[in-house]
Amino acid sequence: MSPEQNRKILLILAIAVIAFNLRPSISAVGPLISEIRSDTGLSNSLLGMLTTLPVLAFGILSVFTPLFTKRLGTEGTMMLALIILTAGILLRVIPGSLMLFGGTIILGAGIALGNVLLPGIVKKQFPTKTGLVTGIYSGMLGIGAALSSGVSVPLSENAGFGWRWALGFWALFSSIAVLTWFPQLKRNFQVIAKRPLGNALKQLSQSGLAWNVSLFMGFQSFTFYIIIAWLPEVLQDRGISAMEAGWMLSLCQGMGVLGTFFMPAWAERLENQHIPILVLIILEILSLLWLMIPGTAFTGVIVSLLGFSMGGSFGMALLFIVLRTRDSDSANELSGISQSVGYTLAATGPALFGAVFDIAQVWTVPLGMLLLFSFLKLWSGWKAGDQAFV
Template identity: 45%
Template sequence: MSSALDAQRPTRRSGQALLLWGLLVIAANLRPSLTGVGPLLDQVQADLGLSAAVAGLLNTLPLLAFAVISPLVPRLAARRGPERVLAGALLVLTVGIAIRWIPTVAGLFGGTVLIGAGIAVGNVLLPSLIKRDFPTKVGLLTSAYATVMGGVAAVASGVAVPISEVAPGGWSTALGCWIVLALLAIALWSPQLRTPPPVAAAVHGGHRLPWKSGLAWAVTAFMGLQSLGFYVVVTWLPGVVQDTGISPASAGWLLFLFQVVAVLTSLAAPALLRRARDQRGLATVNSLIMLAGYVGLLLAPEWAVVWTIVLGFGGGACLVLALAFLGLRAHDAAGAGALSAMAQSVGYLLAAVGPVLFGLLHSVSSGWQAPLILMCVAAFGQAVVAMVAGKGTVRPSGDHQAPDQTPAPAR
C-alpha cells in the first residue's frame, strides 16, 4: 500500500504542475488581444476609414461581451465541466484572433467580439479552478496569474507599433500574432480534457449567482470600480498628459510605465496577503492610493510621471485583491465561479461605461477637471466598499443566513 501511494505522488505532482502551467498560459492570453489595440488605433482608422467613435468600439465591445457572457458561464461549466468549457473558450479566442487578422471592417469587429467571448469565460473560470485545485494557495496563485496577465498585457502595448512597422501586413499582423500564444494555451490545456464530466448532482447545483448577498455586491462593486479605473487610465492617460506638453511617444511610454509598475506591485501582493488577518486594510489603503493619483493629475498634472507610478502602484494591488476576493470570499469552487460571474458581469459593464463617460465629460467641459473629479469620486467609493469586500464568506445560494464573518485564509 505504501509503495503504491509513493508511486502515485510523482504523478499527482506532475499533474498539478501541468495544470498550473496551463492556467498561467491561459492567463497570459486574457489581455494582450485587448491592450495591443490602443497603440494601433490611428493606423486602423487610417487604413479602414473608421471614425474615432467607431474605432472606440474596439475597446468597448470586449467589455460588453464580458458583461453579457459572464453570468452564463457557471451553468455551462456545471453541465459540461470547467475544463471543457475553458478549452472551448480558447478555441473561440483563437478563431477570433485569426478572423481579426483579416484587414477588413467585418474581420476586425467580428474577431473582436469572439475574442471578448473567449476571454470572458477565462475571466470567470480561472478563480474557480484555483479555488478548487489549490484551495490553500488562493492568494499566491491569484497574484501569479494576475502578474502574468498584466506582464503580457504591458508587453503587448509596447511591441504593437514596432511589430506593425516591420511585419508584413502591418497592424493586422501585430494584432494577429497573438494566435501563437493562444495555440500554446490549447496545447497545454488539452491534457485536462481527460477529466471526467461532472456527475448529475453537480450539474444541478452550484451555478446560482448570489444576487441577494450584500457581501457579493461589495465584491462586485470593488471589481467594477477598479476595472473602471484601469480602463479609463489605459484609454485616456495619454490624452491627459499630452495636454501638459508631453509628446505622443512619451505619453505612450507613460502608459507602459503604468502597467509595468502595476505588474511589479502584484508580485509583492502574496506576502501582504499572507500577513494580513483579512484584506480590508489592504484594499482600502490601495484604493486611497488610486485616489491620490487622480488628485495629483487634477492639481499638478506637470508631475504626470509621479502620478502614473502612484496609479500603477495602487492599481496593481487592487487588481490582485479584486481577483483574490473571488476565491477568498467564496464558500467553495462552485461559489467562486458564481461570485466571479456576478462580479465580472456587473463589474465589466461598469468598466465599459467608464471610458465613455470620462470622454463625454471631457468633451462637455472642454477640459480634464470634471472627468478627473469623477475618478476621484470612483476611487473614494472603491475605498468605502473595500471595508466590506475584504472580509467574510458569501453563503451558497439559497442559504439566507447572515454572511459568515470568519475570514477566509489568505495564502
C-alpha cells in the same frame, strides 16, 4: 517529485500561460488609437467601444459560464474559450470595421469564459495556496497587458506590421495557450451543479457581501479599462510622443504586475483586507490628481504608482472571490455573478470617458470622473474586505 506534484506544476504553468493571453488583445488597442483613428476615421466614442465591447461581453456571458461547464466540463470550457479568443483576434486582421468590431466581440466572449473559470480552478486545485496562485495568475495577466501595450506601436511602425497585424500578432500566443491546456482535457469531467443556476443567482443577489464584491470588481475594472484605452492619449496631450506614451502604459501595467502578485499574498494573511484596500485607493487618488496637472515631470513615477494601484485592486477583486466563498462551486458562482455585474458596469467606462472628453475638450473633466469612482471603490472594497462568507 511525485506524479501529483508534477501535475500541479504543469497546471500552474498552463494557468499562467492562459492568464498571459487574457489581456493583450484589449490592452494592445490603446497605444494604436491614433493610428486606427487616422486609418478608419472613427470617432473617439467609437474607438472607446474597442475596449468597451469585450468588457460588455464579460458582463453578459460571465453569469452563464456554469451552463457551459455543465455540458463541456471546466477543462473543456476553458479550451473552448481559448479557441474563441484566437478566432476573434484573427478576425480583426481582415480589413473593414465590421471585422474589427465583430472580432472584438468574439474575443471578448472567449476572455469572459476564461476570466470566470480561473478562480474556481484555483479554489479547487490549490485550496491551501489560493493567495499565491491567485498572485501568479493575476500577475501574468498584468505581464500580458504590459507587454502588449509596450510593443504595439513598435510592431505597427518599426516592424511594418500595420495596426491590424499588430493586433493580430497575439493570436500566436493564444494558440500556444491552446496547446498548453490540451493535456488538461484528460482530467475533464462534467460539472454536476449542487443547486440550479437560478437558485444560486437568487441567493447571491440577496447577499450584501456578494454585491460589494461585485461592485468592487466593477469599479476597479471601470478605471482599468479606461486607463489602458486612454492613458496614451492623455500623456501625448501633455507633450509625450506616441511611442513613449505606449511604453508609459507598458510601465503602468508592468508595475501592476507587482501589485497583483504582492497584494493578494499579503492580504490573504490578514484578518480582514481593509488596510490593503486603503493603501491602494490612496495611491490611485494621488496619481489621478497628478494627471490633472499639465507637464511631463515625474511621469514614470506617477504612472508606476497608478499601475501598482490598479494591478493591486484587480488582484484583490480576484482574491475576494476566493476568500469570501467556502468551496469551488460557490467560487464559480460568485465569480460569474461578480464579473457579470462588475464588467457590465465597467463596459460603460472607455466610451463614456471618450464622450466626456469630446464634450469638455479637456482631460481634467473625465479624470475628475475617475476620482469619484476611486471613492466608490474604497467604499465597496472596505465592505468586501470584511471577514465573512457569502
